[in-house]
Amino acid sequence: AQIFADNGSLTLDVAGDIILDADGGDFKFRDGGAGFFTISNSSLDAVLTVGQQNEDFIVKGYDGASLITALTLDMSNGGNATFNKDIFLGDNAAARFGAGQDLAIFHDGSNSTIRNTTGQLFVGSTTSNTWIKGVEAGLTSADGSEYMVRGTTNGSLKIYHDNVIKLETNSGGVTVTGTITTTNAATTNNI
Numbered sequence: 001a002q003i004f005a006d007n008g009s010l011t012l013d014v015a016g017d018i019i020l021d022a023d024g025g026d027f028k029f030r031d032g033g034a035g036f037f038t039i040s041n042s043s044l045d046a047v048l049t050v051g052q053q054n055e056d057f058i059v060k061g062y063d064g065a066s067l068i069t070a071l072t073l074d075m076s077n078g079g080n081a082t083f084n085k086d087i088f089l090g091d092n093a094a095a096r097f098g099a100g101q102d103l104a105i106f107h108d109g110s111n112s113t114i115r116n117t118t119g120q121l122f123v124g125s126t127t128s129n130t131w132i133k134g135v136e137a138g139l140t141s142a143d144g145s146e147y148m149v150r151g152t153t154n155g156s157l158k159i160y161h162d163n164v165i166k167l168e169t170n171s172g173g174v175t176v177t178g179t180i181t182t183t184n185a186a187t188t189n190n191i
């Protein structure tokens with residue numbers, strides 16, 4: 001069955017719900033005969049399909065009186081997602097990366113964590129220096145129970161062995177706890 005409207009628009013105005021039931025499983029949207037969007041049933045999963053090659057899926061809405069693009073899925077670039085603004089995740093909700101979700105970035109309400117559960121975690125830049133900024137920064141054991149290196153703004157830098165400070169900078173120089181062992185060392189000042 002087909003409904004044709006040669007002029008103007010077709011309006012459905014009902015007091016209740018509008019129910020579309022397609023036993024073929026597809027709801028196809030066309031403009032001038034060219035299909036541009038399909039909503040399909042796949043084992044009761046809703047599948048949204050852009051109908052033309054390399055055309056994007058764009059989500060728009062009103063921010064006050066301004067129509068904005070909230071999300072673009074770029075189909076000519078493998079479906080890359082571009083968000084107009086920030087992505088907000090609640091406490092303990094993680095952004096996860098990798099097929100096995102091996103890398104997670106999250107905030108628990110008090111602390112922020114970047115956690116890697118496989119291989120190595122590299123932080124770096126190919127064009128400039130890499131800095132870790134904070135009032136206090138350092139390295140700890142995987143469970144956080146032991147310090148390895150710890151630095152404080154306008155204060156000391158401490159290097160640990162088995163959670164015991166072995167080398168510490170101070171306003172007068174460096175304090176070493178334990179034995180200094182050198183091979184082929186040359187000094188210009190007395191130690």
